[in-house]
Amino acid sequence: MYWESYSHKKIKEVVFGALEQNLDYREKPVLGLPASYLDTEVFYDDAPFLKDAPFLSALIANPNHIGCHTLNESEAAFEGTHKIEKELIDICAQQIFEGGEEQFDGYVASGGTEANIQAIWILKRYYETEFGAKPEEIAVIYSEDAHYSMPKASKLLSLPAYVTKVDDSTRKVTRESIYNCVSKATASGVKHFIVVINMSTTMFGSVDDIDEITRWLDDLKVDYKVHIDGAFGGYIYPFATTSTSLTFKNPKINSFTLDGHKMLQSPYGTGIYLTRKGFMEYALTEEANYVKGKDYTLVGSRSGANAIAIWMIMRTYGSDGWKAKIQRLLAKTSRLCSDLDERGIEYFRNPEMNIVTIRSRYVSPELADKYMLVPDAHGNDVKWWKIVVMDHVKQGTIDSFLSELDAERV
Ligand SMILES: *Cc1c(COP(=O)(O)O)cnc(C)c1O
Numbered sequence: 228m229y230w231e232s233y234s235h236k237k238i239k240e241v242v243f244g245a246l247e248q249n250l251d252y253r254e255k256p257v258l259g260l261p262a263s264y265l266d267t268e269v270f271y272d273d274a275p276f277l278k279d280a281p282f283l284s285a286l287i288a289n290p291n292h293i294g295c296h297t298l299n300e301s302e303a304a305f306e307g308t309h310k311i312e313k314e315l316i317d318i319c320a321q322q323i324f325e326g327g328e329e330q331f332d333g334y335v336a337s338g339g340t341e342a343n344i345q346a347i348w349i350l351k352r353y354y355e356t357e358f359g360a361k362p363e364e365i366a367v368i369y370s371e372d373a374h375y376s377m378p379k380a381s382k383l384l385s386l387p388a389y390v391t392k393v394d395d396s397t398r399k400v401t402r403e404s405i406y407n408c409v410s411k412a413t414a415s416g417v418k419h420f421i422v423v424i425n426m427s428t429t430m431f432g433s434v435d436d437i438d439e440i441t442r443w444l445d446d447l448k449v450d451y452k453v454h455i456d457g458a459f460g461g462y463i464y465p466f467a468t469t470s471t472s473l474t475f476k477n478p479k480i481n482s483f484t485l486d487g488h489k490m491l492q493s494p495y496g497t498g499i500y501l502t503r504k505g506f507m508e509y510a511l512t513e514e515a516n517y518v519k520g521k522d523y524t525l526v527g528s529r530s531g532a533n534a535i536a537i538w539m540i541m542r543t544y545g546s547d548g549w550k551a552k553i554q555r556l557l558a559k560t561s562r563l564c565s566d567l568d569e570r571g572i573e574y575f576r577n578p579e580m581n582i583v584t585i586r587s588r589y590v591s592p593e594l595a596d597k598y599m600l601v602p603d604a605h606g607n608d609v610k611w612w613k614i615v616v617m618d619h620v621k622q623g624t625i626d627s628f629l630s631e632l633d634a635e636r637v
Contacts (some may be wrong), residue, residue, distance in 0.1 A: 228291070228322045228323060228325065228465070228466075228522075228544075228546050229322060229546050230318045230322050230541065230545060231542075231545055232393060232542065232543065232544060232545025232547070232548055233542040233543065233545075233548075233560055236542075237542075238281060239281050241311070241542075242281035242284070242285060242308075242311070242535055243284065243541070244307070245307035245308045245310060245311050245410075245429070245535075246284060246285060246288050246290070246307060246308065246447065246514025246530055247308070248308075248310075249288065249290050249304065249305045249306065249308055250303075250304035250305065251288075251361070252264050253412075258436045258611055260291070260304065260326045261425055262291055262528075262620035263286050263289070263392060263417075264287060264288055264289050264498065265286065265289050270286075272287050272352075272486055272495045273501065279310050279316065279534065280466060280533060282480075282536055282539060283393070285308065285531060285532040285535045286530070286532040289473075289530070290304075290305040290308045290313055290530070290531030290532070290533075291304075291308075291528050291529070291530075291531065292305065292308070292309060292334075292335065292529050292530065292531040292533075292534060293303055293518055293522065293524075293527055293528045293529060294334075294439055294518050294519075294520050294522050294523065294524065295332060295333075295507055295520075295522075295523040295524055296309040296310075296312050296316075296334065296335050297313055297316050297317075297330075297331065297332045297334070297525060297637075298332055298507055298509075298520065299520045299628065300519065300520050300561070301519060301520040302518065302519045302520065303452075304322055305531060306382070308531040309372065309531070311531075311534060311535055311538050312334070312335060312531065312534035312538075314503065314538065314623070315335070315499075315534055315537055315538045316331065316332070316333040316334070317331070317343045318446070318541060319333070319483075319499055319501055320475060320483075320501045321378065322335065322465075322546060323461070323462075323465050323474055323478050323485075324367040324465065324473075324474045324475045324483055324501065324512055325471055325474035326476075327473035327475075327476075328412070328469075328505070329475065329504075330504050331475070331501055331502065331503060331504060331505075332501075332502050332504060332506070332507035332523075333499060333500050333502060333507075333603060334499075334523075335496075335497060335498070335530070335534040335537065336363075336486075336498035336499065336500050336522050336524070336525070336526060336529075337489065337498060338377060338458075338486060338495070338496070338497075338498040339374070339443065339456070339458025339459075339484050339485075339486040339489070339495055339498045339524055340374075340376040340379065340498070341486050341498055341526060342419055342484035342485075342486075342498040342499060342500035343374070343377065343380055343423070343454070343456055343498075343524050344376065344378040344379070344380040344383060344493075344525055344571060345366060345500045345510065345524065345525045346423075346454040346481075346482045346502070346599070347377075347380040347381070347384060347421055347423075347454065347508050348384055348509075348510060348525065349482070349502065349506050349510075350365075350421045350452050350454065350481065350482075350506075350508070351365055351384050351386060351421070351511045352378060352509035352510060352527050353452070353506065353509050354419040356509060357413025358418070358419065360418060360419055361574060362384070362385045362386055362583075363415075363417075364416055364418045364419060365386055365387075365417070365418075365419045365421065366386060366387045366388065366389055366412045366414075366417040366419070366420050366421070367380070367381045367387070367388045367389070367420075367421045368388075368389045368390075368409075368420055368421070368422045368423065368451075369388070369390060369391070369422075369423040369425075370391045370392075370393050370394055370400050370425060370428075370435065371390050371391065371392055372393050372398055372425065372428040372430060372431060372433060373425055373428065373456065374389075374421060374425075374428070374458065375410055376430055376456075376458075377423055377427045377456075386421070387412065387417065389409075389411065389412050390410075391404040391405055391408055391409055392404035392405040393433070396575070397433075397575075398428070398431045398433035398575055399433070399435075399436060400435055400436070400439075400440060402439075403441065405444065405447075406443070406447070406595070409444070409449055409480055411445050413449070418450065419450050419452075419617045420444070420450065420451035420452075420453070421451070421454065422440070422441075422444065422451050422452070422453045422454070423453075423454050423455075423456055424437050424440065424453055424454070424455050424456070424473075424536060425455075425456050426455050426456060426457035426460040426461060426464055426473050426483075427457065427460025427463065427464055427568065427577070427582070428459070429458075429459050430460075430582075430584060430601075430603050430611065431575050431577070431582060431584045431611075431613075432575075432576065432580030432582030432583075432584070432611055432625060433575070433579045433580075434460065434464060434473070434577055434579070434580070435462070435576055436451065436474055437453070437455075437472050437479070437480075438472050441453065441479050446599070449476060452481045453480050453481055454477050454480075454482045454484070455473060455480055455484070456484050457473075457483050457484055457485045457486075458484050458485060458486040458489060458498065459486065459489050459490070460580060461483065461484070461486065461490075461499075462486075462487070462489070462491050462549070462553075462581075463490055463556075463580055463581060463586075464579050464580060465554055466549060466553040467553055467554075467557055467579040467580070468532050475503070477537075481502060481503055481506065482500065482501060482502040482503070482506065483499075483500075483501045483502075484498065484499070484500060484501075485498070485499045485501070486498050486499070487533075487536070487537040487540070489501040489515065490617075491537060491540050491541070492540070492618060493533070493536045493537050493540055494532075494533065494536055496529070496530065496533045497533045497534075497536060497537050498576070499533060500524075500543045507523045508523065510523045510524065510525070512522050513535065529625075552618075555582075556581045556616050556618070557579070557581060557621070559616050559622065559625075560571070560576065560580075560581045560582075560583060560616040561578070561626055562622075562625075563583055563616065564576050564583060565615065566625075566629055567583070569637075570601075570632070570633070572585060572586075572589045572632075573585070573586045573589065574586065575611075581615060581616040582613060582614070582615050582616075583613070583616070584603075584611045584613045585600075585611065585612050585613075585614070586611060587602070587608070587609045587610050587611055589611055589636075590612050590632065591610070591635055593633060594617045594628075594631055594632060595609075595612045597631075598614075598624075598628050600612040600613060600614060601613045602629060
């Protein structure tokens with residue numbers, strides 16, 4: 228995994244160069260586009276700091292990234308910044324997810340939810356187109372710890388959903404529940420499965436064992452395709468692990484979701500969908516006649532500034548800088564875990580993730596509330612409280628949480 232780190236000067240050159248290649252509404256005789264730069268009464272385009280602020284300049288220039296820019300020719304008006312998005316998709320697929328020389332498709336979605344819906348929609352269309360399958364013959368399988376975007380997608384796309392169980396302590400998907408789901412689904416006429424694997428669940432930071440799960444599915448001789456939900460873990464886990472099971476080196480994987488606006492600290496609106504070549508086409512909306520290159524995405528118009536924000540963060544750190552940042556967060560998480568161990572407090576933590584989920588009986592609701600720990604359920608049946616060691620989590624805050632925890636336990 229490698230991508231180069233750029234200086235601020237180089238980043239400015241690339242972004243301003245791309246904006247220059249885009250259409251400038253002030254200079255070209257633009258009569259047909261239903262779009263313009265941001266309102267100048269409200270968003271001043273002549274503020275002096277803008278010349279040093281490539282992201283804000285991109286926001287104000289307001290390029291539209293409608294469509295998919297890894298596929299074919301797209302709207303020439305914004306070609307400059309479309310190329311930045313293409314480079315971003317290439318780095319994510321080829322470097323973070325070890326795709327090597329292979330080519331991939333993808334786009335910057337509104338978030339992890341959209342990227343997951345896009346993934347399930349594409350695989351649904353694949354089974355409908357290639358196998359003549361009906362929606363009720365295509366099931367989505369995911370674990371009880373999976374994100375709620377999976378039931379959302381299943382309902383939206385009218386697909387039956389089967390939810391596997393996890394072990395209460397290890398948070399591992401059980402073989403028995405995979406078998407149960409598959410046999411129930413098969414009995415109801417399901418012929419194809421869309422399997423969603425968590426590359427870190429939101430609540431536990433648990434990562435599904437893809438090798439084990441796909442082996443069980445192979446034993447059952449079912450037809451399936453795999454999507455990986457890396458909305459939370461996508462910018463952490465690949466930088467912490469040496470395993471390649473959850474990369475494009477694994478031929479069983481079709482697509483990935485990752486989210487810039489979780490760990491990467493990019494603005495909201497920065498989900499990413501990545502897929503192997505040959506699948507994006509299943510989401511083609513033939514009727515998108517006014518869009519050059521047509522549309523293959525769930526969303527329509529979307530801001531090019533979002534792609535630029537993710538690209539800028541990844542280029543500022545480079546792969547080595549990002550790895551170092553993740554190592555720092557993981558070390559801080561490990562220190563919290565040894566402090567909990569000393570106190571005999573039970574928790575779940577995946578050593579390759581920055582989430583610590585504590586059994587609720589060890590923390591009073593008042594203390595959890597004060598430190599804004601997130602419960603697994605709202606209301607009375609809280610079983611777990613979650614700590615996420617994000618960039619803003621200072622050692623001092625962890626220490627005062629622990630001393631208040633000690634005070635309430637005596
Ligand atoms: C946050 C999250 C999502 C959804 O992401 P949004 O960007 O909020 O739409 C999906 N999956 C997982 C595992 C997440 O943590």
